Each structure stands twice: as C-alpha cells, then as structure tokens.
Amino acid sequence: MSLTEKPQSSPERDAYYEKIAKQDFRALWDVLNNIITPTPKSACQPHLWDFGVAKKLLLEAGELITAKEAERRVLILENPGLSGQSRITTSLYAGLQLVLPGEVAPAHRHSQSALRFVMDGGGACTAVNGERTIMNEGDFVITPPWAWHDHGNESDRPMIWLDGLDIPMLSLFDASFAEGFGDDSQDITKPTGDSEARYGANMLPVDYEKKGLASPIFNYPYARTREALETMRQGDEWDPCHGLKMCYINPVDGGFAMPTIAPFVQLLPKGFKTAAYRSTDATVFSVVEGSGCTIIGGKTFDWKPKDIFVIPSWYEVVHEADADAVLFSYSDRVAQQKLGIWREARGVE
Structure with missing residues (x-):
C-alpha cells in the first residue's frame, strides 16, 4: 500500500x-x-471579486444598517469552495468594510490580528491604542492582537477598505477572545504620526521594550510605498516569478509586519509575464493600479483596479500585466515559515 x-x-x-x-x-x-x-489538498478555489459589484452592494447595505448597529458593516469575501465558513482561504478571512461620512465603527478589541488595505475614498481615520491615523487609498494599516481600535469617517465620501484577519487560525487553536470598549471612540493620547516618527525612520527609542509581535508602525502609507517601487524599478532587476515584490516588515526585527499574516506589494511593468510559480501559502490579492490577468491552475482571471482575487495553496500561477500594475497581497506565509512547512516551486509551467 x-x-x-x-x-x-x-x-x-x-x-x-x-x-x-x-x-x-x-x-x-x-x-x-x-x-x-x-500534495496540498484543499476545498479553497481560485476566485475573483469585481469591486464595482462589491461597492454597489456595500452602499446598499449602508442604507439598511448603520456602522454602530452592525459593529462592523462588512461584506465577507467567502471562497466558493468554503461556503458558510466565512473564509477566503483555509486559514484567512477577508471582508470589505464600509464607513459612511459622519459614522464611527465602535471601539473594541480581539485576539485576532487584522490588516486594513484602503480600497476607495480617503480621509477617514483609524485609532489604535490611543493613536489616530488618517487613511488614504493604498495605505496598509495594522491592528495588532488585543489592541483597542475604532474607525471614523470625517470626510465627505464613503470609505471602503479590505479587512484581512487570521480568524480561521485562531478558531483552529480555540483562542478567540473579544471585548467591547464601552464607548464608540477611545481617548486619543498620542499625536498623529507618533508611531511613524518613533519607529519609521530607521530609529528606535533607546530604551525600547518589545511588547508584542506586530510592527509598532500601524500605517504604511501608499505614497511612500509607490515611491520606493518606482525608485527600485530603475535597477531593472525583475524577478521572473514576481516582477518586483516587497514585503512589509517590522522595523524592530526585520521580520514580517504581522505575526500570522504576511503582507506584500509588487510591481509588474507593462507587458511583463511572470514565470509559473507555486507556493503553499494561499494568497489574497488586491489590485491597486493597472490591469492584466492571472492564470490560476489553467483558468484565466482578468483584473482591473480594486478587484480582489485569491490563489489557493499549490496552484500554478502566472501573472500578465497589460499596463504597469501594482498588486497588494497577503497570505499566511509568515506562520508557515515559523513552523518550517512553507514551500515554493519556481518555473513549474
């Protein structure tokens, strides 16, 4: 046998x-x-969500229920192979959250790690452990585990962002805890930009003591990210499988910015076609700029700005860019690497 x-x-x-x-x-x-x-066997399926459709449905939800009543007004991106499980991959959750002008999504905290990737709108804010940050399109924002956080929108436009959480992982370990703050908003005790000034300029306070596994920076502005990508493209050093791909890091130790979720950003120049690639970390992608297609296990998915798609574990994938494209993505690679189980295969077409 x-x-x-x-x-x-x-x-x-x-x-x-x-x-x-x-x-x-x-x-x-x-x-x-x-x-x-x-080889990996999963019910997770390749899939793409059209942002235009999602935005229309979110705005309709905005007429049916308030952010306060819902706690978080979110449409879950549920993988069609994992119906009823509130998962986009076997280990990760994704949802699109809407906060309308003048609304506050009430303060709470939970043991799950969360990321926010701003999809549409600008000028809303998120507060984490007493510090507020303004969010704009393309910004990557972290909510560490068990950190008080609330969201508010003082702009004149609806704000939509992608939520990524490790909910299925915490459920696997039966380690989910959550707590309400008791008020809509927490007290702001630090000036805006405090964490970026302390930790985001290749410096740390001299007596800094590490208090958690997540990055002490909780907003990675897209303006800085895009500038870095544009500067690096001048080196013309394109990875055959990824184009120019970078990971968001924790400045304290140089590791991934989050303990269970690995966030990435990559640039694909116009006309670039990647070599075939496989990896064990099922990955969620959000298109920031450009257009193109991704071939996942032989099936082609055409994408445009703000669309979201998912690649299951160990599926062969090829990206093609019709125009300069920037893709944000996240996966459980950091957790897999810590456990020594992550694997990749390059040029497997």
Whole structure:
C-alpha cells in the first residue's frame, strides 16, 4: 500500500470499522490517503471579486444598517469552495468594510490580528491604542492582537477598505477572545504620526521594550510605498516569478509586519509575464493600479483596479500585466515559515 492507495473493502473490514466507531476509534489505514496527501489538498478555489459589484452592494447595505448597529458593516469575501465558513482561504478571512461620512465603527478589541488595505475614498481615520491615523487609498494599516481600535469617517465620501484577519487560525487553536470598549471612540493620547516618527525612520527609542509581535508602525502609507517601487524599478532587476515584490516588515526585527499574516506589494511593468510559480501559502490579492490577468491552475482571471482575487495553496500561477500594475497581497506565509512547512516551486509551467 502507498499513501495514494486505500486498502480494499470487504464485509469483514466494514463490520470491524463499524464496531470500532461505536467506541470512538477510527482505522488509520482506512483514511491515511485522505489526511496525509502527496500534495496540498484543499476545498479553497481560485476566485475573483469585481469591486464595482462589491461597492454597489456595500452602499446598499449602508442604507439598511448603520456602522454602530452592525459593529462592523462588512461584506465577507467567502471562497466558493468554503461556503458558510466565512473564509477566503483555509486559514484567512477577508471582508470589505464600509464607513459612511459622519459614522464611527465602535471601539473594541480581539485576539485576532487584522490588516486594513484602503480600497476607495480617503480621509477617514483609524485609532489604535490611543493613536489616530488618517487613511488614504493604498495605505496598509495594522491592528495588532488585543489592541483597542475604532474607525471614523470625517470626510465627505464613503470609505471602503479590505479587512484581512487570521480568524480561521485562531478558531483552529480555540483562542478567540473579544471585548467591547464601552464607548464608540477611545481617548486619543498620542499625536498623529507618533508611531511613524518613533519607529519609521530607521530609529528606535533607546530604551525600547518589545511588547508584542506586530510592527509598532500601524500605517504604511501608499505614497511612500509607490515611491520606493518606482525608485527600485530603475535597477531593472525583475524577478521572473514576481516582477518586483516587497514585503512589509517590522522595523524592530526585520521580520514580517504581522505575526500570522504576511503582507506584500509588487510591481509588474507593462507587458511583463511572470514565470509559473507555486507556493503553499494561499494568497489574497488586491489590485491597486493597472490591469492584466492571472492564470490560476489553467483558468484565466482578468483584473482591473480594486478587484480582489485569491490563489489557493499549490496552484500554478502566472501573472500578465497589460499596463504597469501594482498588486497588494497577503497570505499566511509568515506562520508557515515559523513552523518550517512553507514551500515554493519556481518555473513549474
């Protein structure tokens, strides 16, 4: 017998399986090929969400329920292969959140790590542990685990951002906790930009003590990100599988900015076609700029600005850019690498 084969059935064996099941046992040899597979096996499917459709549905929700009543007015991006599980991949959650002008999404905290990637609008704010930051399109914002946070929109436009959380991971470990603040907004005790000044200029306070695993910077502005990508493209050093791909880091230790979620940004120049690539971290992509397509397991998904798509674990993927394109993405790569299980295959077409 091999890992890909299952022992033949017989009346005697079936009777035995039924007998042991009554005592809460299961024969490993009967299920081994299902639980230890030669390559990753997942119900997660490739899929793309059109932002135009999503925005229309979100604005409709804005007429039905307030941000305060909903706690968070969010449409979950539910993977069609994981229906009813509130997951975009096996280990990650994604949702699109709407905050209308004048609204506040009430303060709370939870043991899950969260990221916000601003999709539409500008000028709204998020407050994390006493510091407020203004959010604009393309900004990547972190909410560390168990940090008080609330969102407000003092602009004159609806604000929509992508929420990415490790909810399925925390559920796997039965480690979910959440708590309401008791008021809509927390007190602001630090000036805007305080964390960027302290930690975002290649410096740290001399007596800095690490208090968590997430980056102490909680807003990575897109203006700085885009400038960095544009400067680096002058080196003309394009990775065959990724174009120019960078990860957002924690300045304290140089690791990923979040303990369980790995965030990335990449530039694909016009006409660039990547080499085929596979990796074990299922990845969520949000298109910031440009247009093109991504071929996932032989199926083509055409994308444009603000569309969102997902690539399951170990699917062969190729990106093609019709115009200069910037893609934001996130995956569980950081968790997989810490556990020593992450794997990639380059040029596998």
